[in-house]
Amino acid sequence: MLDDRAKLLLKALVERYIADGQPVGSRTLARAAGLELSPATIRNVMSDLEELGLIASPHTSAGRIPTARGYRLFVDTMLTVRRESLSAMNEMASPGIEAGQPHRVISTAAQMLSNLSQFVGVVVAPRRASVFRHIEFLSLSERRVLVIIVSPEGDVQNRIIHTQVSFTQPQLLEAANFLNAHYAGLTMEAVRERLKTEVEALRGEIADLMKAAVEIGADPNQAQDEVVVSGERNLLSVSEFSSDMGNLRRMFDLFEQKTQLIRLLDVSAQADGVRIYIGGESQVVPYEDLSVVTAPYEVDGQVVGTLGVIGPQRMSYERMIQIVDVTAKLVGNALSHHK
Numbered sequence: 001m002l003d004d005r006a007k008l009l010l011k012a013l014v015e016r017y018i019a020d021g022q023p024v025g026s027r028t029l030a031r032a033a034g035l036e037l038s039p040a041t042i043r044n045v046m047s048d049l050e051e052l053g054l055i056a057s058p059h060t061s062a063g064r065i066p067t068a069r070g071y072r073l074f075v076d077t078m079l080t081v082r083r084e085s086l087s088a089m090n091e092m093a094s095p096g097i098e099a100g101q102p103h104r105v106i107s108t109a110a111q112m113l114s115n116l117s118q119f120v121g122v123v124v125a126p127r128r129a130s131v132f133r134h135i136e137f138l139s140l141s142e143r144r145v146l147v148i149i150v151s152p153e154g155d156v157q158n159r160i161i162h163t164q165v166s167f168t169q170p171q172l173l174e175a176a177n178f179l180n181a182h183y184a185g186l187t188m189e190a191v192r193e194r195l196k197t198e199v200e201a202l203r204g205e206i207a208d209l210m211k212a213a214v215e216i217g218a219d220p221n222q223a224q225d226e227v228v229v230s231g232e233r234n235l236l237s238v239s240e241f242s243s244d245m246g247n248l249r250r251m252f253d254l255f256e257q258k259t260q261l262i263r264l265l266d267v268s269a270q271a272d273g274v275r276i277y278i279g280g281e282s283q284v285v286p287y288e289d290l291s292v293v294t295a296p297y298e299v300d301g302q303v304v305g306t307l308g309v310i311g312p313q314r315m316s317y318e319r320m321i322q323i324v325d326v327t328a329k330l331v332g333n334a335l336s337h338h339k
Helices: 004-020 026-033 039-051 068-077 083-092 102-117 169-183 188-198 204-218 232-237 245-257 259-269 317-336
Strands: 120-124 134-141 144-150 156-162 227-230 275-278 290-299 302-312
Touching (some): 004 039, 068 317, 102 120, 144 204, 169 188, 169 204, 227 259, 232 245, 259 290, 259 302, 290 317, 302 317
Antiparallel strands (some): 120 302, 134 144, 275 290
16 A cells, blocks of 8 residues: 555656656656655655656666556546646547448547557447348258358358258258348347247248348357458557567557457456546557556447547547547547437
8 A cells, every 4th residue: 555655656666657658767756746745755756656666767777667556546536637627628620530331430530549549449349230121041061051141231241160960951941031031131130039939830940940041140249340440551650669569560460460450459448438448458469568558438328339549658648548548439429329
């Protein structure tokens, strides 16, 4: 536990380091904290903070810098987002994001996050409900069936299911005809619910086949999420990254792969409000030099996606929280008004 003086000095050190990126010495810290303390007293407190792993001393300087643990304590206990700052951020984000096609809204949001933060903006597009227009079954071999699902837009998904029994092609045609006649145009989730009560009249094996097909069609893990990344080149101007090209290359690989980003943002979608991951905390983006600030966005009261800012640990967390929070609300509004 830190006493009030140690907390005040840690807060002042983090804020000073975020502002100018230089290790903070005792005299600078005394002025920043506004405390009448001797340099010896401040050095003692800084030594205690260093022992706790909250700050560190680079070899090239007598000053100190925050560690990931120090940033974490700062964010959790010392950070306050002022209401007037949120109003100012709303003005900066004006004219906002216009209602339109989801892909255009998502692309605009990623650019807005990047422009406002001067770091990397990331948005996972809303997952579309899996509605089918037409379904077909083809026998591949004994107990293996190819399911072909056609969406209203004409997109085609192919899935293979393993069945408990072998089906003839006429039996597969019977199952497909039943589904197309009774359920075309519904979401897979709706079909799944109705199948529970409406297929008693069919033979058990055919019913099981239909349920299996609907399950894979509705499986969110099979959905191809779209993630839009904007502003990767902004990291080139961050001193912490520009001096280490190997590290920078690994980060660009991360943005290229995008799979890890989807996993990170999927986890964030399950939380309320803004989430902050510092250093390697997220496990999914295991880079000590990176921090990620995320928030879910809603359409008609339902969380449908996530967005965020990725940048260095030395970022203005208060400002990033505002940027992410405001952008999430703008995206939700734009998508809610596009029907």
